[in-house]
Amino acid sequence: MLRIDQLKLPVGHDEGDLTKKLEKILKIDNVKNEQRRYSCRIIRRSLDARRKPELFYVYSVSVELDPKEEERILKRSRGRFISKYEPKVYHMPEPEGMNELKGRPVIAGTGPAGLFCAYILCQNGYAPILLERGEQVEDRIDSVNAFWKSGRLNPSSNVQFGEGGAGTFSDGKLNTLVNDKNGRNRFVLDTFVKFGAPEEIGFSAKPHLGTDNLTDIVRNMRMFITQYGGTFCFNTTLTDIAIQEGHLINVKAESVQKDGSIDEVVIDTNCLIAAIGHSARDTFGMFNTRGVSMSQKNFAVGLRIQHPQKMINELQYGRTDNDGLPAADYKLTNRTQKGRNVYTFCMCPGGYVVNASSEEGRLAVNGMSYSGRDSLNANSAVIVSVDKKDFGSEDVLAGLKFQRDLEEKAYRLGNGDVPVQKYGDYKDNALTAEPGDVIPQIKGRYRMANLRELFSEDINEAIIESIDKFGYTMEGFDRADAILAGVESRTSSPVRINRDDGFMSNIVGLYPCGEGAGYAGGITSAAIDGIKVAEAVMKHFRPYDESRNELS
Ligand SMILES: Cc1cc2nc3c(=O)[nH]c(=O)nc-3n(C[C@H](O)[C@H](O)[C@H](O)COP(=O)(O)OP(=O)(O)OC[C@H]3O[C@@H](n4cnc5c(N)ncnc54)[C@H](O)[C@@H]3O)c2cc1C
DSSP, rough: OOEEEEEEEETTOOHHHHHHHHHHHHTOOTTTOOOGOOOOEEEEEEOOOTTTTEEEEEEEEEEEOHHHHHHHHHHHHHSSEEEOOOOOOOOOOOOOOOOOOHHHHHHHOOOOHHHHHHHHHHTTOOOOOEEEOOOOHHHHHHHHHHHHHHOOTTSSSSSSSSSSOOOSSSSOOOSSSSTTTHHHHHHHHHHHHHHTTOOGGGTTSSSSSSSHHHHHHHHHHHHHHHTTTOEETTTTTEEEEEETTEEEEEEEEEEETSSOEEEEEEESSOEEEEEOTOOOOOHHHHHHTTTTTEEEOOEEEEEEEEHHHHHHHHHHHSSSSOOOOOOOOOOEEOOTSSSSSEEEEETTTTTTEEEEOSSSOOOOOEEEOTTTOOSSSEEEEEEEEEEEHTTOOOOTTTTHHHHHHHHHHHHTTTTTTTTEEHHHHTTTOOOOOOOSSSSOOEEEEEEEEOOOGOOHHHHHHHHHHHHHHHHHSSSTTTTTTTTEEEEEEOOSOEEEEOOOOOOOOOSBBBEEEETTTOOOOOOHHHHHHHHHHHHHHHHBBBBOOOHHHHHH
């Protein structure tokens, strides 16, 4: 197979133009030359705006032809943009573990990490039990919309908690810095396509799903895992673990019934995958009490900023009409004079700022978009790296407390609604009377407040210095009527649950997994970590065998 890169076509090109360009470069023609037939597939498409307003799509394609023909083309091209191509295909390993499972493996959390872990295990006869503290996605959507409308929070089912995990109400960006040598990245994308995602995510340089697609994909994955022997327990929270001589022997959970009553559940098992996400603060507390080895982890906090999407399109594309073009994005970084790292995070083109709280009396924001990315504004979080100096303690949960303190302040500042302010007023430490030309696009109730009261002056200065600096790179980024909202505090996990090369914690049978455990950041990397943990479980335990368990 050959890989052809740098196939450049103007934005708005006709469908057939790519084939024409390819055949011209390869001097082949599917019609005329029977024996020189070929098949091809787009493997990458990116947007080149370096000569804006002239914009181009740059394609890479794979082509399969007669081997002799491939050799002839390679020789003639002297390797210029044409190379031999071996796609990295993920091969699911066979179970090879010799240790016996005492009970079915339990997965706590149905975010990307938990779901992909279950997806692998169920196909290999491990019949996992999935505990999810939140509701199944259909009910969760109602709870989240009700919260955004009324302000009444369901602490167990919200933007952070519930089937599909934190990323369900998101922009669903699938980029990751993880470059997996075993093809797990591609496997994750192909799996999303298998369960309903648009094919395009398989080759887009910046693939994204949007909340509307994500909810369907999550439901389809649930149906598949159930069909293959997995069991989902919604409204069921892992509350405790029992350990004997350093080995896990069972897990405890609380299951909320339809009538509101709570059932205590004990599941005998010597295998727990903790894929609980970065907001499972009570569960981190429980693990800490039970002696699970954990460490403090740095993260970042800040404010979400909104600009008119039209302004961002014009800046990035150099044109006012962006017909057929995706809503433009950006990524900005700055190191302040005092040595703080500040960067834009989780940018949502044509999106919304969302009230992403999960605890009463505490308020956190994040961003999301629908697949159409068609809201009036672009938004991103402008965040500052924080560490133990900011937490003021070595305690393993000090970062978690730091987050909670900020969220309590944000809650008070907005009196339970999302606190909002114009950038100019934030700089002047003044209250905003009313928005300017930038109309807030926020999911959840909001009100004007002085966000300057949220952070230490050191962090406020770092944010101001950086937004002003970003204004040089992107004219208008520092406009006085840009809308700020706070607090962005859940950028990644405040703890790491330590694990060894076998992906096991200091408790035998307990597998920390995904973002909450401190080993992933984002949907795709969490899914990849879920796959890796499933492989580790299959390396240690043989598949679940009901008959043997009944005997024991
Ligand atoms: C609003 C928002 C937008 C985002 N946008 C993007 C984006 O565009 N692209 C991107 O890559 N990433 C995005 N992220 C981050 C991404 O969602 C996470 O990195 C990813 O979901 C982490 O996956 P995970 O499976 O490790 O954990 P999570 O997705 O957090 O899932 C953990 C699950 O565990 C459950 N749980 C927690 N405690 C317990 C317990 N004790 N018992 C049972 N269940 C429990 C939770 O309810 C949750 O469902 C966004 C996050 C948010 C909140």
